Amino acid sequence: MSLIGLTKGTDLEKKIDEMWKGEAMAAAAYHAFAIVAKEKGLLELSESLMKIAADEARHGGLYAALNGHTNENLSETLSSMANGEISASEQIKELSNEIHKLGFEEAAQAVKAAAEDEYGHGTLLKELVEKYL
Numbered sequence: 179m180s181l182i183g184l185t186k187g188t189d190l191e192k193k194i195d196e197m198w199k200g201e202a203m204a205a206a207a208y209h210a211f212a213i214v215a216k217e218k219g220l221l222e223l224s225e226s227l228m229k230i231a232a233d234e235a236r237h238g239g240l241y242a243a244l245n246g247h248t249n250e251n252l253s254e255t256l257s258s259m260a261n262g263e264i265s266a267s268e269q270i271k272e273l274s275n276e277i278h279k280l281g282f283e284e285a286a287q288a289v290k291a292a293a294e295d296e297y298g299h300g301t302l303l304k305e306l307v308e309k310y311l
């Protein structure tokens with residue numbers, strides 16, 4: 179039985195939506211704690227917090243899928259996501275420049291690395307659509 183949209187339209191829909199958003203927030207929160215731990219030199223703690231964050235992101239995906247916040251037309255959706263990632267990458271590079279202008283060089287570099295990740299997601303998604311869909 180497919181999980182997609184299973185709880186949509188049921189009495190659980192609202193609760194599952196709250197879980198989806200809560201898990202997404204938790205994923206970011208644990209990654210932020212991981213940055214705190216890293217800055218304190220607690221590298222193993224930081225690694226463990228990132229693993230918890232990955233679990234929370236996965237849980238968020240489960241709840242999103244259960245309430246149908248996804249699309250089964252992977253070719254169309256992932257192609258469109260690819261373009262979104264690439265244009266986000268440009269905007270985030272701009273943000274990195276703005277942070278650089280404030281004189282926060284380390285933060286600017288970290289945000290620039292995020293922009294490069296987004297670009298990489300875009301090109302990878304294009305390759306994956308080509309290869310599998």
Ligand SMILES: [Fe+2]
Nearest residue numbers: 201233234237
């Ligand atoms: Fe969770």
Ligand SMILES: [Fe+2]
Nearest residue numbers: 263295296299
């Ligand atoms: Fe991305």
